[in-house]
Amino acid sequence: MRWDEVDELLRAALAKEVEEGTRGLAGLEERVIRELARRPARRSFWEGLKEFLRRPTPRWALAGALAALLLGFALGRLTAPSPIPQWSPNLFVIAAPGAKSVAVVGDFSAWQPIPLSDPDGDGIWTASIPLPPGRYEYAFLVDGKWVGQDPLAEEYLRTFGEYVSVRYIGGGRADRSS
Amino acid sequence: MRIALLSLLLGLWAGAALGEALLPLASPAPSPSDVLNFLLGMGLPPEFTAALSAALAAGFQTGRATTTVTLLLLQDLTKIPKEQGEGILEVLRYALSQGFIVDTGLAGSSMMNEVRKLLALGRSGEEISRVLSLRLGFLLATRAVLARYGLVPGTTAGPDAPLAPTDRLILELAWAVGDFILWEGGSPADPGILGYVQGRLCRLAALGLIPSELSERATAALTPEILAEIARLAFQPERR
Secondary structure: OOHHHHHHHHHHHHHHHHHHHHHHHOOHHHHHHHHHHHOOOOOOHHHHHHHHHHOHHHHHHHHHHHHHHHHHHHHHHHHOOOOOOOOOEEEEEEEOOOOOOEEEEEHHHOOOOEEOEOOOOOOEEEEEEEOOOEEEEEEEEEOOEEEOOOOOOOEEEEEOOEEEEEEEEOOHHHOOEO | OHHHHHHHHHHHHHHHHHHHHOOOOOOOOOOHHHHHHHHHOOOOOHHHHHHHHHHHHHHHHHOOOOHHHHHHHHHHHOOOOHHHHHHHHHHHHHHHHOOOOOOOOOOOOOHHHHHHHHHHOOOOHHHHHHHHHHHHHHHHHHHHHHHHOOOOOOOOOOOOOOOOHHHHHHHHHHHHHHHHHHHOOOOOOOOHHHHHHHHHHHHHHHOOOOOHHHHHHHHHHOOHHHHHHHHHHHHOHHHO
């Protein structure tokens, strides 16, 4: 093929392309104006968030993030250094079938009630309280009524006619750790 | 997918940070100024408030009182007639001024915990004041008698002096004699008082609350007569 023939072919191809491109540009201005008019006004943050949450992928991501948050929280609690010395827990237990609330009060709480729990509903209420070595006076409050004689106590005192139990925590036979 | 992975990592990190930040169980103890500010707001006579503030501040400093129990006690006393609360606080102030331990925190015998126990039992401010005055009497009598036998220093240390091991001995011995007389129905002449008090001191020494050497020296020196003397003196302040 000769060079002038190649030139001719190239010119023809370019002319065809320009013609096709010009056809695509026809009405472009109207189309742009139409598209801009079709778009809604700017949404608020909450509307945007709602739409974001409606999408299937973010919903899964959110559930995963929540699960990860809980897992991280558990890990964090496990690894956090405790500011409280690791005293051995002491079991406080009382049989109180039918009771609505049971608590223990004593020197270890400055006589503020610490609630006992009975998760299986068998009437045996318990609380495990870590305590440093010491001699502790205490009593139970069963539905607000003073119950001062704990069978697990080592001594009892009578204060104004009411019993108070006593435990020695931290050594010898007195240590009743759970 | 990238968003999900990023959310997972972010959640894990945030959860761990939150978990570490939360302190288990204990709430921090109030500061001395928290307690003294609360006392200021109780509306007690200004001179009395000033004297009590000074005694408590020294007590917090030396370990004769703790901020946690003191604040709880002050909060309790706002629920009873003001003059009764003031009577109770006056006994505590005097005890502190004499260098006695009035609060061992949340472990063991103390005047402050005794007040909280009696309030929990529904006793009136007048009854509590009487019991507290008797407890103070046992403390004064115990120190006077033990000093006479050379078991503790005879001089009054005062509220600013550092705590000495004998301070805890005086507290626990006075408490045991007081329990025997006030709550066990014993009399000063009852020979059973010796075993009761010796048993208590041995148990406390085994727990490390009183130095063993001090407890052994005291239990060896104690006799029913010495304890009877303490019990009698507690009820006769003029003879101390």
